[in-house]
Amino acid sequence: MSTIKDVAKYTGLxxxxxxxxxxxxxxxxxxxxxxxxxxxxxxYHVNRNARSLKTNxxxxxxxxxxxxxxxxxxxxxxxxxxxxxAQGYTTFACSYDFDKGIELNKxxxxxxxxxxxxxxxxxxxxxxxxxxxxxxxxxxCPIILVxxxxxxxxxxxxxIDNLNATYGAVEQLIIAGHKRIGIIVGPLHIxxxxxxxxxxxxxxxxxxxxxxxxxxxxxNGSADTELIKVGxxxxxxGHRLFxxxxxxxxxxxxxCVTNYDMTLGAITAAHExxxxxxxxxxxxxxxxxxxxxxxxxxxxxxxxPAELMGLRAGELxxxxxxxxxxxxxxxxxxxxxxxxxxxxxxxxDLYAPQSAMI
Amino acid sequence: MSTIKDVAKYTGLxxxxxxxxxxxxxxxxxxxxxxxxxxxxxxYHVNRNARSLKTNxxxxxxxxxxxxxxxxxxxxxxxxxxxxxAQGYTTFACSYDFDKGIELNKxxxxxxxxxxxxxxxxxxxxxxxxxxxxxxxxxxCPIILVxxxxxxxxxxxxxIDNLNATYGAVEQLIIAGHKRIGIIVGPLHIxxxxxxxxxxxxxxxxxxxxxxxxxxxxxNGSADTELIKVGxxxxxxGHRLFxxxxxxxxxxxxxCVTNYDMTLGAITAAHExxxxxxxxxxxxxxxxxxxxxxxxxxxxxxxxPAELMGLRAGELxxxxxxxxxxxxxxxxxxxxxxxxxxxxxxxxDLYAPQSAMI
DNA sequence: GAAACAAAGCTAAACGTTTCGTTCACTTGG
DNA sequence: CCAAGTGAACGAAACGTTTAGCTTTGTTTC
Numbered sequence: 001m002s003t004i005k006d007v008a009k010y011t012g013l014x015x016x017x018x019x020x021x022x023x024x025x026x027x028x029x030x031x032x033x034x035x036x037x038x039x040x041x042x043x044y045h046v047n048r049n050a051r052s053l054k055t056n057x058x059x060x061x062x063x064x065x066x067x068x069x070x071x072x073x074x075x076x077x078x079x080x081x082x083x084x085x086a087q088g089y090t091t092f093a094c095s096y097d098f099d100k101g102i103e104l105n106k107x108x109x110x111x112x113x114x115x116x117x118x119x120x121x122x123x124x125x126x127x128x129x130x131x132x133x134x135x136x137x138x139x140x141c142p143i144i145l146v147x148x149x150x151x152x153x154x155x156x157x158x159x160i161d162n163l164n165a166t167y168g169a170v171e172q173l174i175i176a177g178h179k180r181i182g183i184i185v186g187p188l189h190i191x192x193x194x195x196x197x198x199x200x201x202x203x204x205x206x207x208x209x210x211x212x213x214x215x216x217x218x219x220n221g222s223a224d225t226e227l228i229k230v231g232x233x234x235x236x237x238g239h240r241l242f243x244x245x246x247x248x249x250x251x252x253x254x255x256c257v258t259n260y261d262m263t264l265g266a267i268t269a270a271h272e273x274x275x276x277x278x279x280x281x282x283x284x285x286x287x288x289x290x291x292x293x294x295x296x297x298x299x300x301x302x303x304x305p306a307e308l309m310g311l312r313a314g315e316l317x318x319x320x321x322x323x324x325x326x327x328x329x330x331x332x333x334x335x336x337x338x339x340x341x342x343x344x345x346x347x348x349d350l351y352a353p354q355s356a357m358i
Numbered sequence: 359m360s361t362i363k364d365v366a367k368y369t370g371l372x373x374x375x376x377x378x379x380x381x382x383x384x385x386x387x388x389x390x391x392x393x394x395x396x397x398x399x400x401x402y403h404v405n406r407n408a409r410s411l412k413t414n415x416x417x418x419x420x421x422x423x424x425x426x427x428x429x430x431x432x433x434x435x436x437x438x439x440x441x442x443x444a445q446g447y448t449t450f451a452c453s454y455d456f457d458k459g460i461e462l463n464k465x466x467x468x469x470x471x472x473x474x475x476x477x478x479x480x481x482x483x484x485x486x487x488x489x490x491x492x493x494x495x496x497x498x499c500p501i502i503l504v505x506x507x508x509x510x511x512x513x514x515x516x517x518i519d520n521l522n523a524t525y526g527a528v529e530q531l532i533i534a535g536h537k538r539i540g541i542i543v544g545p546l547h548i549x550x551x552x553x554x555x556x557x558x559x560x561x562x563x564x565x566x567x568x569x570x571x572x573x574x575x576x577x578n579g580s581a582d583t584e585l586i587k588v589g590x591x592x593x594x595x596g597h598r599l600f601x602x603x604x605x606x607x608x609x610x611x612x613x614c615v616t617n618y619d620m621t622l623g624a625i626t627a628a629h630e631x632x633x634x635x636x637x638x639x640x641x642x643x644x645x646x647x648x649x650x651x652x653x654x655x656x657x658x659x660x661x662x663p664a665e666l667m668g669l670r671a672g673e674l675x676x677x678x679x680x681x682x683x684x685x686x687x688x689x690x691x692x693x694x695x696x697x698x699x700x701x702x703x704x705x706x707d708l709y710a711p712q713s714a715m716i
Numbered sequence: 717g718a719a720a721c722a723a724a725g726c727t728a729a730a731c732g733t734t735t736c737g738t739t740c741a742c743t744t745g746g
Numbered sequence: 747c748c749a750a751g752t753g754a755a756c757g758a759a760a761c762g763t764t765t766a767g768c769t770t771t772g773t774t775t776c
Contacts (some may be wrong), residue, residue, distance in 0.1 A: 003732055028754065045470045049416065052407040053761050059746035060450075068432035068451075075427045081452055084726060090471065092418075093426075093451040094439055100363045112403045113448065136401065207415045264649065271629050272654040291622065296630040349510065355771045361762055372726050377764060384724065408762035409732050 002042040010038040022082050052114065061117040061317060062092040062110030064103065069095075072260060072287060072306050073121065076146060079310025087318055090117070100124035111137045117317045119141045123190060127153035142320035148191045149331075156320065158313040158332045160304050162192050165336040166199035166256060169284040169302050172340065173254040174207050178282045182252035184241045184262055188234040196258045197228060197352060227252060238265025246273060254282025263288045263301070270279060274320045280342065289339060298341040305334050360400040361484030363627050368396040377496050382403060385415050397572035410472065419475040419675060420450040430618060430645060430664050431479065434504060436666025438477060445676055448475070469495045475675045476501045481548060485511035500678035504671045507551045507689075514678065516671040516690045518662050520550050523692065523694040524557035524614060526659050527642040531612040532697065535641045540610035540619055542599045544591040555586065578640075585610060596623025604631060612640025621627045621646045621659070636699065647697060656699040 004022075008015045011034045021027045021035045021068075038044070052058045061084055062139070065073040073095075081091045096102035103125060109164060110118055111133050120143060130153050134143070137171060145157040173181050183200045183275045186193030231237025238257055242265065245251050263285035277283040278297040285292055285301045292301035312332055314315050319326075362380075366373045369392045379385045379393045381437055396402070410416045419442055423431040439449045454460035461483060468476055469491050478501060480488075488511050492501070503515040523539070531539050542557045542620075544551030555592060587602060589595025596615055600623065603609050615621045621643035628635050635641040636655040643650055643659045650657035677684075 005732075015733085016735075016757075017755055020755085023734085026754065031754090045494075047732050048472055049407045049410040050761090051734075053732080053763085054403070054409050054734045056761080058407065067458050068426060068435050069429045070432070071427045071429065074425070074429075074432050077426050077451070078453055078455070085452070090450060090467065091449060091452060093435070094443070094449060097436070097438055109448065114406055135402075157457070235652070239652050265652070268649060268653050291626060294593070294623070295626050335730095363762080373763085374727080374765075375725055378725085381764085386724065389724090405762050408731090408765075411733085411762080412764045414731080 001047075002044045003047070004044075005040055007035060007038045007044050010042065011035055025233055055163065058114045059088055060090050060092055060115050061119060061321075062105050062113065063094070063113040063119045063220050064110065065071045065093070065095045065121050066098050067095045068093065070260065072304065073147075075306035075312040076121070076313075079307035080314045081310075082307075083314030084160050086320070089318075094310045096123075098123060104129055107133055108136070111141060115141060117141060117321045119313055119317060120145055121147045122150055123148070125150060127151075130155070142317060144313050144317050144320070145307055151191070154329045156316055156328060156330045158309055158316060158334065160192065160309070161333040162195035162336075163199040163202070165286075165302050165304075166258065167203045168199075168336075168338055169256050169300070170200050170203045170206075172284060172300060172338065173256065173282045174203065174209070174253070176282055178252075178254035179209065180227070180250070180252040181254045181256065182227045182229070182236060182245050182253070183283070184229050184231050184257045186231060186259060186262075188230060190233075193230075193233070193258070194263075200228070200256065215221075233259050234262060235265040237267075238262030239269045240265070242266040242269040243273075246275070252281075256284045258286050260287035264291070267291070267295070267299070267302040284338075293339065300338065300340045302337060303337040305336065309334055359405075360402045361405070363403075364400055365396045365402050366496060366703065368400065370392055382492045416472045418448050418450055418473050419477060419679075420465060420471065420473040421452070421477045422464050422468065423451070423453045423479050423628055424454045424456050424461075424481050426451070428618065430507075430662065430714050433664035434479070434668040434671075436501075437665035437670075438672045439668075440665075441669045441672030442676070447676075454481075462487055463665055465491055465495070466627055469499060473499060475679045477671055477675060478503055479505045480508055481506070482542070483508060485509075488513070500672050500675060501512060502675050502678070504667055509549070512687045514686060514688045516667055516674060516692065517693050518550065518667070519559035519691040520553035520694075521560070523644075523662075523684070523696075524554040524616065525561045525613050526694075526696055527658070528558050529565075530642060530658060530696065531614065531640045532561065532567070534612070534640055536610075536612035537567065538585070538608075538610040539612045539614065539640070540603050541585070541614045541616065542587050542589050542596060542624065543616050544589060544620075546588060546589030548591075551591075551616070552587075558586070591617050591619060592625075593619045593623040597627045600627040601626040601631075610639075614642045616644050618645035620644075622649070625649070625653070625657075642696075647662045652695065658696065658698045661695040661697060663694065667692055 002014050002304060007018045011031070011244065012034070012132050013031060015032065017027060018035060023033065028036070063077060063080060065077065068074055068077070077091070077093055084091055093108065094106050094236060096106055100123070103123060107118070118141060125286065127150060130143070130150065143155055145155050147159055151157060170181055170183070182199065187196045188194050188197065197340070226248070229241040231241050238261060245255065255266065257266045259336045267277065267285065275281060276297065278299050283299055285299055287301070287304055288305045289301055292299035312334065362373050362376045365376045369389070371393070373388060375385060375389065376393060379390065379709065393552055406443060421435060421438060423435065426432055426435070440448055448467065452464050454464055460483070461481060465478065465662065467477070485508060488508065490499070501513055503513050505517055507515050507517060517567060525705070528539055541555065543555045544554045546555065584606070587599040589599050594670070596619060600613070603613065615624045625635065625643065633639060636657050641657055643657055645659070645662055647659055647661045650659035670692065674688060674690065
């Protein structure tokens with residue numbers, strides 16, 4: 001493998017000049033040509049390790065996700081990569097398979113691994129864990145949280161306006177005349193799940209519905225009430241809880257299901273029971289846009305802009321890595337998009353200050 | 359950030375000794391203790407760049423996938439990461455979004471990026487492209503192909519026994535008495551799609567069925583015949599082609615659909631038309647295991663061991679990176695698993711020499 | 717107690733860049 | 747014609763490791 005020294009020797013210039021050329025400095029036109037020729041001839045490539053050793057920047061960012069086996073996080077990663085690779089960064093991706101130990105480990109590994117920045121979709125990490133990480137790393141390496149926040153931990157974050165998402169979804173059902181609306185949410189220690197539940201509660205309060213029966217008892221492990229069921233964000237939960245709802249003596253007339261896998265599970269269960277969602281019962285799902293559009297009758301569905309979320313997180317991270325600390329901690333909430341069978345809501349204006357946030 | 363020099367100074371030992379300690383060499387017990395203490399106190403971490411510069415190994419592998427937004431490739435990645443991170447490697451993941459230009463670019467980037475190994479699920483790359491890459495990199499950096507092979511390119515690969523997968527799937531349908539069996543395959547320039555089609559043709563030949571009407575005309579862009587439809591491996595294809603089949607004057611009585619998204623599309627279309635798959639018509643899908651199991655009636659489905667594929671690719675790559683070139687090029691075919699509504703086939707013995715391969 | 721040997725530690729030279737402080741060779745304006 | 751100014755190139759030191767080859771120390775053996 002040839003080095004800068006070889007190129008210098010070949011061209012008769014000094015190493016410093018070659019380096020300047022490589023980094024976009026001023027070099028005479030005739031020398032440019034010579035260097036370029038030499039580089040091609042010798043098959044020279046920059047040695048990123050040597051460069052990183054010297055500059056203390058690796059031009060890599062680490063990404064840590066709960067899993068990569070569901071499309072949502074894959075899309076986030078995809079958006080991130082698009083944004084970052086355009087600026088010459090490469091992305092280290094890893095998942096922790098919902099395991100707290102691995103989550104912390106991977107994060108440690110990355111932060112000792114000299115990445116220039118970190119993007120994390122957390123699940124079980126505490127503020128103390130994160131502080132530990134932040135403290136351990138020498139140079140400061142910005143961290144951006146995506147999709148989920150960590151209570152009491154100050155950090156830049158890019159998330160969905162979960163509260164307004166369910167607020168809007170359930171509002172549609174209310175306007176359609178439903179009085180008894182059920183919801184299937186995720187594990188409540190995950191911020192997205194909690195916020196979605198709050199949106200559900202709030203819209204009903206605002207419309208003067210939903211009295212004591214939607215009272216929740218968070219903290220004792222289960223928040224299940226007659227109309228709120230807590231699942232695990234997986235297919236099986238959606239399927240099981242849909243059936244649970246339908247087996248009630250007085251089932252809800254409409255349902256909101258709050259993530260992709262659970263939506264698939266619920267739709268499947270409905271088909272099995274011969275219930276035509278949308279006709280026989282009100283329904284809004286999450287994320288399964290293609291599927292809900294093509295099904296008949298088409299279903300209303302809330303789309304989370306996963307790829308956009310990755311993109312925005314990337315942009316914010318780029319700013320932080322360039323040393324711009326303005327507005328820290330910055331919280332960016334992206335609007336989700338309600339696709340109704342009638343007409344999609346406008347796709348522009350995806351930013352949303354979460355007006356009604358608790 | 360403290361360095362080996364600081365640790366050396368603190369302990370009164372030389373840098374060489376500290377390095378020996380870090381790399382598992384012989385160091386006196388009392389010195390071990392001292393070094394360990396110093397490391398904790400000073401918050402020392404190895405600088406991977408300096409180490410890599412010296413050793414010419416980065417302990418990273420690059421992974422290039424068509425997309426990360428579908429669960430299959432995410433699972434492959436997950437398996438890879440599990441295997442490699444256990445040996446101290448970290449994984450660089452990127453996707454090329456089905457774009458040939460990006461595919462080549464990402465690969466180039468990685469291979470100039472000093473990764474120690476590469477895992478690739480190719481789509482449009484030619485043997486010449488790959489040879490170029492191989493030639494450009496100074497030290498040899500092993501490449502493993504996953505899921506798809508490249509014709510006429512010698513390379514270690516880990517793939518599914520696609521031929522036997524459809525062979526087995528369609529055989530089930532034949533045994534159940536079906537005489538007219540349709541198949542929805544993917545783009546035929548992708549090896550998986552082509553092989554799956556061949557399996558379909560061969561089993562029918564073996565059972566003395568399927569004469570001229572299943573003749574294919576590959577090469578003129580479309581291989582569509584009455585019973586073979588070529589889709590794009592996406593939801594919309596599955597939906598559309600299922601309807602196409604059903605709108606025929608003489609539709610098939612059974613159908614095999616050969617990937618996840620198209621299976622979802624087909625199931626959806628069937629529901630819309632009120633066709634009970636499994637009862638009204640024979641059906642075998644691919645990959646949507648959870649869904650097919652929970653649906654009623656449950657559907658037969660062919661599961662591709664995605665995570666295992668990642669695992670095996672990781673193991674093979676580890677061997678290659680350690681310098682063991684035995685048996686190159688090694689082709690590993692993993693058996694897919696047929697889940698029938700009656701009983702799953704045994705899950706052990708996932709290796710399959712593809713006996714009947716063309 | 718000397719010779720032989722092994723274990724542990726040390727010195728110093730790399731690895732391939734970047735960058736700081738200089739020098740050199742021109743222009744230009746007065 | 748000179749002083750000042752400018753753009754391009756240079757020399758050399760550093761970044762934090764690893765490692766070959768050497769020295770010291772300690773133990774065993776006769």
